[in-house]
Amino acid sequence: MHLRLLLNTTAPVFSFGADQSDPEVRAPEIRGALRYWLRALLGAYMHASEVSKIESSLLGSDQIGSPLIVRLGAANGDFEDVPSTNIKTNKYQMLPHKNQALANALDDNSWLALEMVNRLGGAIDDRILAALGLLLLFGGIGRRSRRMFGGLQLDDYTFLDGSKASKSISLDNIVLRDIDRKTANLPMALQKVINNLIEQSTTLMRSVYQKQELPFGEVPQYPIFHSKHCQIYIGKESFYNMPSKKSAATAANESFFRSIAEFKHEDMIGYAKGNDRRASPIHAQVRFLGDKAYPILTIFRSEIPKFTDWGRYNELIANLNNEWKLIHVWGEKWK
Secondary structure, three states: OEEEEEEEEOOOEEOEOOOOOOEOOOHHHHHHHHHHHHHHHHOOOOOHHHHHHHHHHHHOOOOOOOOEEEEEEEOOOOOOOOOEOOOOEEEEEOOHHHOOOEEEEEOOOOEEEEEEEEOOOOOOOHHHHHHHHHHHHHOEOOEOOOEOOOEEEEEEEEEOOOOOOOOOOOHHHHOOOOHHHHOOOHHHHHHHHHHHHHHHHHHHHHHHHOOOOOOOOOOOOOOOOOOOOEEEEEEOOOEOOEOOOEOHHHHHHHHHHHHOHHHOOOHHHOEEEOOEEEOOOEEEEEEEEOOEEEEEEEEEOOOOOOOOOOOHHHHHHHHHHHHHOEEEEEOOOOO
């Protein structure tokens, strides 16, 4: 299978190679993000040692070559001239809530072409496509991808070798283009898209492994896409790109940090204490329906040293609700 996807950046992308001042479009960013969402998906059905083995078989490891080829390049709003060297960059604040100096980044509303090929022949594994779906709805690439930046949105796709689409994971479901022309209630339309992907992904995993999600009576060691340990919300309040002023993602980022100001020194939102680091369990992104960008909030619960007050997240969510008018899409609330 040779799959090509046309992606649109929903926000500036802070992605760099060896030169930290020169933004690059890098396939390793996609591969790393796929690993993250694949682990989260698998982790709901098996323990960590099993997750590692399956991840290696699907995406490779130090000992096993990857059966999946991933290429990423600039595009021109269609499937021609891929990859293109026409990468548009500009200067943006990576930490707009702190009003810091500007940094180079790939422009928002840039076109990228992602190619995925099974080097062994045959179809791309449906579990990879499920992880890709989670990435394209909830995640991003590059720095600050958990704080609105680096978002990627699927605009179109094609099979260059004439392969047929997966029957388990529908890419058509996550193409957000033209949804604004089909319905007046855009937040509800986005909620339906998310629910469809979750249903397809959980049905696939139960079919492959012939079992339900693990009960997980205790808090898991790492983020997993499990209804007891992951919550998803979307906002009814939307943001707009404002030419020559700020992007929708920057405005949403500022709104996000206003809402969580009282939590900024708490371990529950991630921390860096010397060599002791914990990435934020909160993924905040925006996705465009027409010219309106709607916030999507994904919160994972996993072990935090000396932290047990999981109800504290409800207070954080309440603050964000004041800004975004949240719709609770999926996952149990914590106590």
